[in-house]
Amino acid sequence: MSRVTLLCLQVLVAVVALSLWQFFTTVPLFGKILLPPFFFSNPVDVFSQIVKWFSTGVIWKHLAITLWESILAFVIGSAGGILVGFWFARQPRVAAVFDPYVKMVNALPRVVLAPIFALWFGLGVWSKVALGVTLVFFIVFFNVYQGVKEVPTTVLDNGRMLGMNERQLMRHVYWPSALSWMFSSLHTSVGFAVVGAVVGEYLGAAAGLGYLIQQAEGVFDVAGVFAGMFVLSAFVILIDMVVTLVEKRLLVWRPTAVARD
Amino acid sequence: MEKTEPTAVALDDATVAFRLADGRLYTAVEKANLAVAHGEFVAIVGPTGCGKSTLLNVAAGLLKPAAGAARIFDKPLAGLNRDAGYLFQADALFPWKTAIDNVAIGLDIRGTPRAEALARAQKWLTSVGLGAFAGRYPHMLSGGQRKRVALAQVLIRDPKILLMDEPFGPLDAQTRQIMGNLLLELWTADRKAVLFVTHDLEEAIALADRVVIMSAGPSARIIGDWRITLPRPRDISEVRMEKDFHALHREIWSVLKDEVMKGYVQSTQAGAA
Known part of the structure; x- marks a missing residue:
């Protein structure tokens, strides 16, 4: 399939879906509108809502807040994951002691932590960051841990025979291996950073995309809810494209830079 | 092979044993004695699973012998062998x-x-x-x-001893011959002591x-x-045609063959057990 055909077909799916939505929410069939606009709104209203957000500039503040929270969650979560991942991988005893607790915390649905974080860190940016961190941390942690553990013995022995000391092994062998594992899960961890931010905002905030959706829902503004969802999707796709670019750049040495998550 | 030169690699009654998963002790190599003179190219040949690589790892310092010792230039080896490239x-x-x-x-x-390292690396890649x-x-x-690349990676450090563990094993026959000639060519330039493990007697x-x-x-x-007295410089593919080569091959193979068969039987029994 050529690129053009593919793109045409992809656009066609959107057009058909939107048309059906518009049709069933506005045109009565057998004297009855199948999708009541009160619950389903319609594409035109949703679109005009989005245009209004962008034309008045209201949306930028919310986007910026969500982006900022996501970035902070990603950076802090990754840093923590890398540190602890390295520590555990190099100290099997520490890893063995903490193993059940790591599993326990990881098994916990992170949403239930949101109220606690709201209590501890308030309704501002940091409670969302904390939620995102708990999500990002484990992804990065597990991947870095694996990356350090999975260095082939031959490569390690080769490093030693070439005269590397522990510090140089760290820098030239463990670190690149761990990073490659971390980068291979970059899409997942970045995605979770956004999830943490948005869910946190939804559960209690004064700004952000999650807050916007929650506000619209609170006043039964279905068009607003859908508009928020579309903006959020576009936002996530944009971030994902940036991640893909970064990934291609960083994993050139890999046979195929595909995500493994 | 001057008498005044110290032995590059010497194994004195080196015994290597591993603790198996079920707790039993497995002796891979028993009382191996081996001396590689300075500038000498020694090949170790043996059936699969005989512990050739184990012996090499002892010489590299990656493995500690259970008994006996390794000496590098007449000094007992403790830790990694810093004079060796592997x-x-x-x-x-x-x-x-x-x-x-x-x-x-x-x-x-x-x-x-950095600049010097890169320049020298480029030179090695070229060679x-x-x-x-x-x-x-x-x-x-x-x-x-x-x-x-691996060969250049090892040689750029100019190690006095070269340890090679079936380095051309995974390669196809033609590439092996080309690599063999390349190795001989590089080795002739500055004769290092070489300990070369292979299962290929001809090689x-x-x-x-x-x-x-x-x-x-x-x-x-x-x-x-x-002792292989074939004249140098040799060409790997041509030397195989010579009469002396065949005589040596027949003589050594008569000894090796029995061991290969024993090794084969053991490996099939181990698989059945």
Whole structure:
């Protein structure tokens, strides 16, 4: 399939879906509108809502807040994951002691932590960051841990025979291996950073995309809810494209830079 | 082989044992005695699983013998053998480094200035025939090319001893011959002591000054030691046509054959048990 055909077909799916939505929410069939606009709104209203957000500039503040929270969650979560991942991988005893607790915390649905974080860190940016961190941390942690553990013995022995000391092994062998594992899960961890931010905002905030959706829902503004969802999707796709670019750049040495998550 | 030179690698009654998963002790190699003179090319040949590589790892300091000792230039070996370069059987290049960075790493970690390290790495890549491949990552190179990079990676450090563990094992027959000739060519330039492990007797005779035969494991022993007097310089593919080569091959193979059969029987029994 050529690129053009593919793109045409992809656009066609959107057009058909939107048309059906518009049709069933506005045109009565057998004297009855199948999708009541009160619950389903319609594409035109949703679109005009989005245009209004962008034309008045209201949306930028919310986007910026969500982006900022996501970035902070990603950076802090990754840093923590890398540190602890390295520590555990190099100290099997520490890893063995903490193993059940790591599993326990990881098994916990992170949403239930949101109220606690709201209590501890308030309704501002940091409670969302904390939620995102708990999500990002484990992804990065597990991947870095694996990356350090999975260095082939031959490569390690080769490093030693070439005269590397522990510090140089760290820098030239463990670190690149761990990073490659971390980068291979970059899409997942970045995605979770956004999830943490948005869910946190939804559960209690004064700004952000999650807050916007929650506000619209609170006043039964279905068009607003859908508009928020579309903006959020576009936002996530944009971030994902940036991640893909970064990934291609960083994993050139890999046979195929595909995500493994 | 001057008498005044100290022995490059010496194994004195080296015994290597491993603790198996079920707690039993498995003796891989028993009381191995071996001496590699300065500038000498010694090949170790033995059936699969006889502990050839184990012996090499002892010489490298990657393994500690359970009994006996290894001496490097007449000094007992403690820890890693800093005088040795090791060419592994499996891929050991750093996949996240380009060919040139893989070669330069040995100098980088010594603190050689970056520009100088790169210049010398480029020279080494050229001498292994990969001058134009400096920017390639290992996965973009063929198996033979990766071996060439690995060879350059080891040789750039100018080790006094070269330990090679079936380095050309994974390569196809033609590439093996080309690599063998390349190795001989580089080795002739500055004769290092070489300990070369292989299961290919022909390869061993074609390359080495001495061929050492090991018995089948467990408790493998060194059971034969032949001096290969074929004239140098040799061409791997041509030397195989010579009469002396065939005579040597027949003589050594008569000893090796029994061990290969024993090793085969043991490995099939181990599989059935």
